[in-house]
Amino acid sequence: MNGIDQIPMPTAMQREAEQDGGAAVIAVAGLHKSFGSQRVLNGISLKVKRGETLAVLGRSGTGKSVLLRLIIGLAKPDSGSVRIHGHDIAGLALDQLGEIRKKMGFLFQHAALYDSLTVEQNVAFPLQHHQKKMSKSERADRVRGLLAEVGMEGALAKMPSDISGGMQKRVGLARALALQPDILLLDEPTAGLDPISSGEIDDLILKLQEEHHMASIVVTHDLHSAKTIADHLALLNEGNVVVQGDFEELQNSDIEFVGEFLKHS
Amino acid sequence: MIAARLTAAADRATPLPAPLTLPGSSMVSTKGPINQFLEWFGDLGIFFWRVARAAATPPFEFRELFRQLDEIGSKSLPLVALAGAATGVVLSLEARYSLTRFGAKSLLPAAIVFSVIHETGPIITGLVVSGRVGAGIGAELASMKVTEQIDAIEASAVNPYRLLAATRILACILMMPLLTLASDCCGLLMGWVTQALVEPVSLHQFINSGFNGADFNDFLPPTFKTAVFGLIIGLIACFQGMRTQGGAAGVGRAATSSVVLSSLFVILADVVLVKLIIIFFP
Numbered sequence: 001m002n003g004i005d006q007i008p009m010p011t012a013m014q015r016e017a018e019q020d021g022g023a024a025v026i027a028v029a030g031l032h033k034s035f036g037s038q039r040v041l042n043g044i045s046l047k048v049k050r051g052e053t054l055a056v057l058g059r060s061g062t063g064k065s066v067l068l069r070l071i072i073g074l075a076k077p078d079s080g081s082v083r084i085h086g087h088d089i090a091g092l093a094l095d096q097l098g099e100i101r102k103k104m105g106f107l108f109q110h111a112a113l114y115d116s117l118t119v120e121q122n123v124a125f126p127l128q129h130h131q132k133k134m135s136k137s138e139r140a141d142r143v144r145g146l147l148a149e150v151g152m153e154g155a156l157a158k159m160p161s162d163i164s165g166g167m168q169k170r171v172g173l174a175r176a177l178a179l180q181p182d183i184l185l186l187d188e189p190t191a192g193l194d195p196i197s198s199g200e201i202d203d204l205i206l207k208l209q210e211e212h213h214m215a216s217i218v219v220t221h222d223l224h225s226a227k228t229i230a231d232h233l234a235l236l237n238e239g240n241v242v243v244q245g246d247f248e249e250l251q252n253s254d255i256e257f258v259g260e261f262l263k264h265s
Numbered sequence: 266m267i268a269a270r271l272t273a274a275a276d277r278a279t280p281l282p283a284p285l286t287l288p289g290s291s292m293v294s295t296k297g298p299i300n301q302f303l304e305w306f307g308d309l310g311i312f313f314w315r316v317a318r319a320a321a322t323p324p325f326e327f328r329e330l331f332r333q334l335d336e337i338g339s340k341s342l343p344l345v346a347l348a349g350a351a352t353g354v355v356l357s358l359e360a361r362y363s364l365t366r367f368g369a370k371s372l373l374p375a376a377i378v379f380s381v382i383h384e385t386g387p388i389i390t391g392l393v394v395s396g397r398v399g400a401g402i403g404a405e406l407a408s409m410k411v412t413e414q415i416d417a418i419e420a421s422a423v424n425p426y427r428l429l430a431a432t433r434i435l436a437c438i439l440m441m442p443l444l445t446l447a448s449d450c451c452g453l454l455m456g457w458v459t460q461a462l463v464e465p466v467s468l469h470q471f472i473n474s475g476f477n478g479a480d481f482n483d484f485l486p487p488t489f490k491t492a493v494f495g496l497i498i499g500l501i502a503c504f505q506g507m508r509t510q511g512g513a514a515g516v517g518r519a520a521t522s523s524v525v526l527s528s529l530f531v532i533l534a535d536v537v538l539v540k541l542i543i544i545f546f547p
Contacts, residue, residue, distance in 0.1 A: 069416075072420055073419075074416050074419060074420065094315070094319075094419075094424050094426065095319075095322070095424060097422075098422040098423070098424060099422070101419070101420060101421070101422035102422045104420070106417075106420040108413050108416070108417060108420075110412070110413065112412060112413035112414055112416065112417040113414075113417075114414055114417070114418075115412070115414070125421060125423075126421040126422070126423075129324070129421065129422075129423045130422060132324075175417075175421070179421075179422075
């Protein structure tokens, strides 16, 4: 029996419940992760529902990117659970995890585009592997559509090394959206970009959220960006969630670290 | 039950640990060299199991396999042919000198044919391919690893063991015997040319005399043993590349260790395979 068959994808009822906000699409509970003697995450718990965007803030090295890697299964937690659509991803084989990952889009901090493929081939990559019945012309149309959505339709034949960092992130975002995911994970989408490009990326994320109604987690340093694109914020410090809620709750918090963080942002 | 648990443990989507470091490397390990070596072997075994499982289950990556057959096979051909030809010349010169001293000059064609087909052709091909292909695969995959491209493949729900490792290893296994044939042919041809320059002899005569008394057992097992060399080269290069850490320095280390380790294991495997061939194909 193929292992993939053992992972039931969300049923129509489950999706309805998720859409109503009844069930969390992403549920992280008691997540611990250490690298050698360095404890990075210390029992983090988070929930994100369909259509919701959670921004994870914190200082560098507080485990924000590690949290995203644990959620998509690129790293393994020491303890705790990550549930996607109710399925615990711990202990799944790569192909089984693949079935869950098809419903997840991931934008890497440095875009991680395939440097030997053109922009068009990068976006077509997930489609080529998972939508084999799609004809070449349908695929080309879909890739052009995705690139148009992120404003990169003019760069089809360019190599990733020939475009700027901001453009690479746009292409990375188009690739992340190729399989029409339910979940979008964004690792520092505006890091290293000028304020105008950052603003454009924020607007793009907002537009995509409105159109696709995904459950999203955005890891960022940029408080302004987090305020613009997220419904909820979680501030991490020393592996723990210090405060979680909307921007007002963050501002009204009397925790010293929160005040310090807001003062310097 | 225990076997099933071990299988499940090896099959779990667990990130690969740090690569084996070579003497002189700047990476410091707190483990002793024996522990480190045993751990490396264990990880290599798990890696091989994952690749074998991925290769045996659909979807099959035929397009990438054909690309790798071209990359590993066709593009190695000139180098392998040149190395084979040079070996043929050297063998012919050395064998002529030695056999003339012992009054066995008439055995010269047979000496060249047997040493090329039995040993020098396969081992030279193995070492040349481990240098060119081992370094190439190691550096390419290591570079993909440090720039998170392998993670991006995984995040796109594509199995990197199937797409990157299985295709390269399979291409190495399939192309090695063919490259060995090419190396053998060039070696024999240049062996004849070298001899013919000193003492005129036709190619027909040279081949007839060289292959006199030879049968398929002299030809097939030594040629097909190179498929094992291909497995070793592909497996070690993919393994070292896919678990690289540490930026550009890590890429350099992966490329170097891929070549050094695959060459070493090709030579060690040759010792075992020669003995097995002597036992099973006397």
